[in-house]
Amino acid sequence: MPVTSDHPLVADYLRRLDEAAAGLPAGRRGELVEEIRGHVADALLAAGDDEPAVRGVLDRLGSPEEIVAAEREDPAANGGVAPAGGILAGTPGVAGVGSSALPIPGTIPGPIPGPVPGAIPGSVPGAGAAPFSGPGRAESVWGPVEIFAVLGLTVGMFVVPVVGPIVGLVCAWVSTRWTRREKVIATAWTALAPLVMVLAAGFLFAVRSESSSVVEPVVVEQPAEPFGPPEPVDPVDSSAPADPSDPAQSGEVAP
């Protein structure tokens, strides 16, 4: 230890470090200086004792200010172990990006029996595709067509029962901004929503008729009321899933 401390460059460095560390807790300040002193001793054992070696060792240490700054980083880097958690937390998002890009090839053959048109023209106009891919995904997923698609598939279903969803589906499949995966999801939801409602209505109906058959003798009026609401749901919805798939797509495939 005396050997390295004796070297004026080392002594000077340690003095600067001690000054820079003035703001640290007293115990830690002395400890840090001693650790650096030990490091320099070890390093010089390996590198030799001449001036270039000393300069090299001190150079690699970084400035005293830099070391003290790292010491003060404590609270911020107290996530020190948390970076592990940070990485973990970041992963699903990253994986999400990856998965949204990946499924495209996989999804095409599978769940798109209806909208097959995509598969056919897909191979045809390679040149026409280029200008469309430009303004695509990176900027925004929302253009007028996409907004119409969502409006058609949601509000349109109730405002203009049959035409609304069809327009929505057409808009969705015409969209240049949505991936095929997103289009399939939109289509599936459109078909699923009425289906679920029909099933729910059917279930309600079954439960009611079952309970009503038991309760009937006691309360005769009850069944009449509940039957009302579910019924109008049926015709509206059962027509919805059937229509969009037919005229929207099959009409296009043929030509």
Next chain:
Amino acid sequence: MELGEARVLTQLRRGVLESCVLALLREEPRYGFDIVRELSEADGLLTSEGTIYPLLSRLRKEGLVVTTWQPSDAGPPRRYYALTGDGRTALDRFLQDWRRFRDSVDRVLGSGSGRSEPRPAEIPLAPATVAERRH
């Protein structure tokens, strides 16, 4: 001060350096200069060697390492750092996280070229459909 490439490296280093130190201690206790020497051999992991000591101090406060003084045959006693049970657990967890993270990043970075392939197949649907619709 730091811009571009240097800054990215600093950020990356910040996230992994502690775990790299833990990994170095997995087999045996080491003293400061020994750790620094190992890290310096790995390109890009350590720029200012002195900053490893604040980091080691932090690991000690977090209970991931413990220190013991051991005599050295070539000078003053050295402070040795050894992994604790918590440190080992943290390291194992990081290894799992790191592999997932690395794979995800690699996939996304690598898909830059792969991604352009599905696109043309996907996009033509639109112009074709529009064209047919208008006729």
